[in-house]
Amino acid sequence: MVTRTRNVEAQPKLHQRSYEIQQFGQLHAVPLGLPENAIKENVELLNKLVLDSIMLYNMYKKHHWHMAGPTFYQLHLLLDKHAEQILETIDLLAERVQMLGGVAAGMPHDVVENTRIERPPKGEEAVPAMIARLVDAHATIIKALREAIETTEKNKDYGTNDLLVSDVLRMHEMQVWFLSQHLVDTPLIGEETNK
Template sequence: MAAKQKKQTSQENPTPNWHAKAKEAQAYGSVIEDMPHYLDAKVRAKMVGHLNQLLADSIVLRDLYKKSHWQVSGPTFYQLHLLFDKHFGEQLEVVDTIAERIQLLGGVTIAMGGDVSKLTKIPAPPVGREEVPVMISRLLQAHKIVMQECAKISEAADDAGDQGTNDLVVSDVLRPNELQSWFIGQHLVDAPLVHTK
């Protein structure tokens, strides 16, 4: 028994091997060539390129909502603080859904902040706090960019016979973005609290 214990101990090393290095398993921009999918690799590669653009812009939009949630102030603080956080959570789901589609098509998702910032079409906000109307305007512009990308991808997916991507960008990305932009856009309507004659 003691010999067996000694043998196990001599083979085990309690120090984590955290210096592991290897080549990339799959390069960004490539797709798995031979996989059980009805779309051919060229079509999947094209869709993955479009979806990575949408993913980058959606990640930035998601993060704009968290920045706005943290930095909002003023008389509408409570309502917007909660609304921005709700929209952040919804965008988190949108981002995950897009990323899963990219992987399903045999591609590699863009993921890291530095890489996302190089690809996104959404202008970067200042590090500091902005006034509420500017925050909302920035969010609305980001939504517009995402929705325009959805329309472009939907058309390309339809032309390529990629019903899965078409359905995803319309149902899971475009519609939530339309609804969110409507909700926050209403905060910029110049309407008096009381109508007088």
Template sequence: MVSPKHADPFHAAEKSDGQVRDSQPLFHQYGAEVQRFGDVRLFPIALGYNARVESCQLLNHILADTIILYNLYKKHHWLVRGHTFYQLHLLLDKHADEQLKLVDLMAERVQTLGGVAVADPRHVAELTTIPRPPNGAEQVPAMLSRLLEAHEILITKVRDAVDKTADNRDDGTNDILVSDVLRTNELQVWFIAEHLVDVPAVRIDQDG
């Protein structure tokens, strides 16, 4: 006869040495928040507390905008239409992938500084200053213009953060902002802006 203890699959099995062994996952676990958003832990990276706090704040606002920009690119990648569909469909997805890499890079930098990176979409929505687009599809020129406006909002914050991190000697954050975030966004602006130039593929010389 099987004992009630061993008949229960959720009951811990005992080893021969008396130790308890149990492979059943423990669900619905809850605990206290171990670090509040905005708090910064002490890491031995030879950078002052105030400098790290300011860098985390700057990065999180840029990070929030970058997450929104990434999602704008994915939205427009799915909804773009018209005779340039194929080219824009691929380009917008490429830009989205590049923005996603920046998201991870900045989030890990916040963690390296001892902070907490913004991540939850509802929290991101509270921090971003990029206007919300309509839920439906827009005309292609409006989509591209919206992307350019989002880029400019983000780039403005990046330039401000570049100056402040340079003043604070936070060279690691400054390098990421200049070498990765700024240059990627500037290059993407160029690629998107050129699609808004009204130049026909063929021009007939009326005098010829």
């Protein structure tokens, strides 16, 4: 028989709520040697990239589940690998927001309300359309990344700048290359043409 005592220190304190100790959009001071206005600007652009990246991650997973046709296996695995790489960059971007003293965005309603990426339909599309949609989403993020890289350079936030160039931009460029090659109109099995 289990007996319960009143004051068990190991008892979890469930259903806790708190006031916000830092509101979204506020910064807490971190001694990084950067002006507050530069940090605020960089946190905002990083949060936009987080939200767009979450949208892209979810598109990858949806399209990964809906792959079909002769290249099903290869594309199913490729899209899953790309999704995992996107997920890693989401974490890097959100952690950078926190390092700068900001509050990282990331709730589903934040994504829906603020993403710059076009929403895919709820239903299933043809494989080339899904791949093209992913390439378009990458293009949107790459454009925002290039602008963010210029801004962080101007703001002398070299840590954020290095993250964006080395870890995020290069990964997106690689993924666009891999995906766009699947949109080249070539036969799957060697059809030789005699000219």
